[in-house]
Amino acid sequence: MGERNILITEVALRDGSHAIRHQYTVDQVVAVAKGLDDANVPYIEVSHGDGLGGSSLQYGLSLTNEMELIEAAVSTVTNAKIAVLLLPGIGTMKELKQAAQLGVKMARIATHVTEADISAQHIAFAKELGLETVGFLMMAHMVPTEKLVEQAKLMESYGADVVYVVDSAGAFLPHEVKERIQALKNSLSIEIGFHGHNNLSLAMANTLAAIEEGATRIDGSIRCLGAGAGNTQTEVLIAVLNRLGNNTGIDLYKIMDVAENIVAPILEKPQEITKDGLILGYAGVYSSFLLHAQAASKKFGIDSRDILVELGKRKVVGGQEDMIIDVAAEISKQKQTAHT
C-alpha cells in the first residue's frame, strides 16, 4: 500500500465531544477507536472538547473522566496513535504528563492565533515527554496572513513538529486558506496542517485548497461529528482524496462502515448546517459556542443568532463561553427596556 502523503487525524472523539455535550462513554470510545484503527486511520484524538482539563461548568462537565477514555482508546488500537489536545490556560502540563503515561503518542498544543507564546512551555514539555508535538493556532481567520506566519514561526521555534491553521469558526473562504498555507510553506520548514469546520459548507473546499498548497496534516470528523456543523467529513474526504490520487492509507469501505454503523447512532440528530451553525461561520464565532448559545436563547427568550452575531462583533475568542450568558442577559435587558 505505498506511502501515505496525507496524514489524517480523526477528531470526532475530541471535537465531537462538543456536539454531544461531552457525554462520551468508554464503550462508545472503544467502538469508534477500534473501527478507526481497523480502517487504518493513523491518528485519533481523544480529549474533552476543550482539551485536557476542559471538563468544567464553563464548557460542560464530562460524563466520563477523559483519562479513562484516553486509556480505553490507547488499549484498543494496534496501529493508530492516540492524540490529545491541550489549551494552555485551561489544561496544564500535569494532565499532559498523565496522558503521556497512559500511552498517548501525540500532543496538540492550542492557543488563540495571536497568543502562541503561552505555548512555549507546553510544547517543550511535550517534546520532553517524547511526544510528536503539534502547534494548533485557533481562530486563524481573525488575523492577516503575516500575523499567522509570525505566530506559527514562534511555535516552530519552541520545537513543534507540525503547525496547524485552525479554522475554529468555519469562517475561512478557500482563497484565504490558500494564501495562508502558501505563506506558511514559504516561511516554515516543518509540516503544515489544516483543521476546518463546515459551518459555511466549505470544510471540504478549504481542505482541498490547503492540500493543494502543501498541507500534509489534515483533520476530519467522521460523520461530521464535531463542534458547530462539524469538521471536514472524514469518510467523504478519504473518497475525494482517493479520486485525486492522494494516499491516506485509510480503507474507504471500512471508514464508511464506521461512520454508518458506529458513529451515526452516537449523534443525537444527524449533523446538518442549521441556521445557528451557518451564523457561526458567517459571524466568525468559535464553533463550540453553538449549543451554549441555543441554551441561552431559550433561557432568555431571544434569537440565538442575535447572541452569536453580537459575540462576533465583540471579537470574543475560543473559551469565552461565559460571555454567551453575559451577552444574552444584556440583549434581553435591552429588549425589555425597548418595550417599556
Next chain:
Amino acid sequence: MNKVKVGILGSGNIGTDLMYKIRRSDVLELTTVIGIDPSSDGLKKAKDFGYYTIDTGIKGFLENPDLADILFDATSAKAHIRHAKLLKQAGKKVLDLTPAAVGPSVIPPVNIAKHLDADNINLITCGGQATIPIVHAINKVQPVKYAEIVATISSKSAGPGTRANIDEFTETTARGIEEIGGAKKGKAIIILNPAEPPIMMRDTIYCLVENDFVDQKKITQSVKDMVEVVQSYVPGYRLRQEPLFDGNKITVFIEVEGAGDYLPTYSGNLDIMTAAAVKVAEEWAKNITSKVNV
C-alpha cells in the same frame, strides 16, 4: 498618625503603578524606589516626584536599610526568592507581587487579619484577588463543594512572566480558591483576548453549593456586601449583573476596571494586584503603629 516608611523594589509597570497608589495613602510614606535600570521610566518618574532612587537593586537598598520598613517587591519570582531572604535578615516586611509564593497567601477582605504578623505576604494571582472574595462570600452562607473561575484579560495586560508560565496561574489560583475561598474543590481557567481596544478584565465565578435548597436572597446579599468591601480598595471592581441561580449552581459576573494610575484602565488585572498590595501594607502599617502607641 505616624506614617510607616515604604519602598518599592522594581521600577517597571507594576512598581510605577504602586508609586501612584502609595502617594494617596494616609498611613504609608513612600521614601524609596529601587530599580536596576537608571534610564527606566519608573525611576525617572520617582525622581520627578522627589523620592530617593536606587539603581543598583537590592544591594543599594541594603546599604541604607533605614529608608523603609515595608518593601513592595514587583520584580520577578526568581529575584524575589533572593530578595525575601535578604530582607528577612534585615528585619523588613515584604509584600510579594511576584508568583514566588514565599510567605502566606492573602486576599485582603478574607484573611488579612490572620497574617498581620507575617513578614512576607504573597498575593496569589490577579484572578485570585478578583474571584476568591466571591467564593468566600458564598461559602459563608452555604458550603461550596466546587468553585470554578474564568478570568479573561486583554492580551496587552498579560506580561511576559504570566505568559511564560501560565500553568502557575491556573494552579495557584485553584489552590487559593480552596484554601482561602473555602471551596472543597477549585478550578481556574485563564483566557487572553487580543481585541482592540483592549477589553477590561472579566471574571466569572461558578459555585456549586452543597444543599439543594439555595438561599438566593442571602447569597446575593453576601456577594453584594463583598463587592462593596473590595470596592473600598479597588474602586473599579463591580458586578456586571445580578448573580444567576440554577439549581445548586450560582454564577457571578465581575468586571474590574483599573484606576488608571500609571497602567491603562483596561488592565484591571494589574490594578487589583497593586491595590491589594497597598491595602495589605496599610493594614500592616496600622498594626505596627498601634503597637508602638501602646
